[in-house]
Amino acid sequence: MIQGLLGLMTALTLLVTTYGDAAAQKGTGAPILSGPLAKLDIKPAQIDTPRGTAKGTLTVAMHFALDPGWLDPLEHITAVTMQMYDYLVHDAMIKPMPYGFVTYGLAEQAELSADFRRAAFRLRPGLKFHDGQPLTTADVKWTYENFKGAYAKLFHDKLEHVQIVDDRTIVFHFKEPFIDFIDLYNGGVSGIGWIVPKHYYEKVGRDGFKAKPIGAGPYKLVSQQAGVQMTFEAFDEYWRRTPATKTIVVKGVRDLAARMAGLQTGELDLAFGMTGKLLARVMADPNLRWDPNFTGPWWLMFPGYNDQGSPFRDKRVRQAVSLAINRQFLVKQETQGIGKPWGNWISPENRDALQGQEAPVPEYNLEKAKQLMAQAGFPDGFEVEYTPFPPYFDMAERITTDLRAIGIRGKMQTLEGPAFRAKIGQGRKGYPGNRNIVQNIDPRAGGSKANIAVYAVCDSPSSFVCDPQIEALWKKHQASLDLAERERLVKSIQKIILDEHYFVPIYWNPFVHAVGPRVLPEGKAVSKYWDTLNAPYPWPWEIWEVKADR
């Protein structure tokens, strides 16, 4: 009798739990907006039931000094490193996950009106910040209004007002159609969708928040030494699941040899940026596992190409540069053969990027390259300043060696990372003169249009290309409310950039990360941690599992 009752209760519990999950995962409820809606492709959240128990410590090595500023989404610029910390401490309304580039996070329902003038979200019930305070639409509104990072001006300029319907429902009203809203509000693109607690931020202020942030993410920051180490503890009440690892310690270890040594001695469980000279040792070590973790393609740019007197003004010279690069050899030397020679400068993981037949890998043909140089009036070549992406100086040496074969003699301008980024940020203005080649990589998310908007349109502060044909297409793109047409236009612009050799793609870069023996699961299955699209780092963190501490 008792057994029968227990069985009945268990069945009922299972039924209720399953129904609840299904509803949550479907992400649908009563409509929020009236009128016709735009079609959104947002994947439901995957919620783990039953909830597990967090155990063990994961020690992670970043390849540069840590910045407490990364812990504050309100000042989130486009640097992907910041997102790594967003995924630890905070949570976004919608965000990239292994099961989709746009997935439901704090929001369980989203709607966008067909005229792109209103966007609505419904928060999932029972959300809490780390201090136990409820996360409500007041926090969502406050975060939007106080956001200062990337695209902040656009978000604020477009906004007419925010309507809080209730604690879980919010509507953003825009002054004009905001077709890119969902793209940009996605946690993978900007910081505005990562919700910070209004009550706490107002209490502790900007510095206090960076020193001891509170969020609604899977991990709580328990301590930090600025620039050196951050320690995070699992937030057991995280809505999606109990984080698998109890403690995550992040250290800033800038020296590659030190990261390698840390992995080998077991002081580190995960190290980023293991590409380069030590990659062969990582691959050969039976105790280590690695993931190729493809990010973006390398490419060359020619700042000042359209100045009078620049040799790169002639398309044939730019094409000769492309023909002179031995991509297969570079991939072998630089990445132990795991990189992929590539025909586009935008990552294929970014939406609308040309790839395959649409953007074939350029050929390696020295004879043809020399002919083109001669036809362009440079049979003996010329000197250029070559600025490599730091610290990939060996790779730059190899490329300049290739270019020397057609007479282009590169003088290396080596810069520290921040100085390089500062110059890139200034676009063409960062490189005086008209005989420059810049080697770059930028795995930014937000669709191929994000890459074009930064590097290839005239009015971008970081522009390296200014072409009337591209400008006309871009103007059309910006005015269009037709998604299919926008996709066509973005692809056409890429085609022009590649056909004109404004940018010369090299290879799709593997940004190799390595893990030690304590990381579960065993074997190559660890690659599952790198499944999130367009993510140079392995998030979400709540799924990372390690052996229990001894």
Added chain:
Amino acid sequence: MKKYVLVRAFYSLITLWLLVTVVFAMVRLTGDPVAMKAEAGADPAYVAQLKHDWGLDQPLHRQYLSFIGNLLRGNFGHSFEKSLPVRDIYFERLPNSLKLGFAAFMISIVLGVPFGMLSALKVNSWWDRGGKLLALFGLSMPGFFVGLVLMIVFGIVLGWLPVLGKGRSALVAADPSTWMTFWFRDWSYLIMPAFALGWYFSGAMLRITRSGMLDVLGSDYIKLVRLKGVPERMVVAKHAFKNSMIPVLTFAGLNLLIMVNVAVVIEVIFNWPGVGQLLYDGLSNRDFPMVQGVVLMQGVMIVILNFTIDVLYGYVDPRIRLSR
């Protein structure tokens, strides 16, 4: 004597003022720090906001007055790169640098002084040649090389010592229990970086001890002591050693300051969280407040050391204070 001390103190303050003024001007010659944060595609409004927040939209003289005003209130400013007050970050790191610096200093003394003395006492013998060789290795094998070798041998191959960081111990101002324990815990983390750092200085220490000792041993008063029939052991221990140590200690004091403040390479290799890395990061990122703060503190240490030496010189030798 009182007047002499006051004059020296005044000179020290002038030196510090000149130092902060020069550093204030020099860092601004390196370029625009906002550009460091404003990466490709950065929102111009965000860039303008940063400039305003960091006070860089103010005229230079206003920036300078505000900088000096803040310094007088003990405020070093706000790190551009690390987004927190420079003073908090600096004083969190300083104990680690002091711990590493003192340990390396002890190693340099323990290796340099006895071998230097032995070289001088047994001049032109095998001991002397051995000492010279040791000094040569010390001066020609850079710390990063010694560090990497130590790391491979004792960290990776033998697995005896940890290779990264400083361990869990920390000196927390609000927790008096850490004030003493910090210095005596996690020594396993300290051994390799301290040796790699102290190794280089031990070579220099050996050379200067040897030459100081040779000078003293060849002096007239030592000859007189020997003529009086004092045993050689007593000549060395009581009369020669003390006097030969004067240049060694002055040199050692400066070395200690260098080891505490600019052990950047060793700090990077062993991921030791010291102030050297702060300065390096500050320079790489055009973090003006950080560079100004760290250089000022280094200046303060050097000025205090020099001031102390000046006062002690004046105390032991009245001719010095009368001549100034």
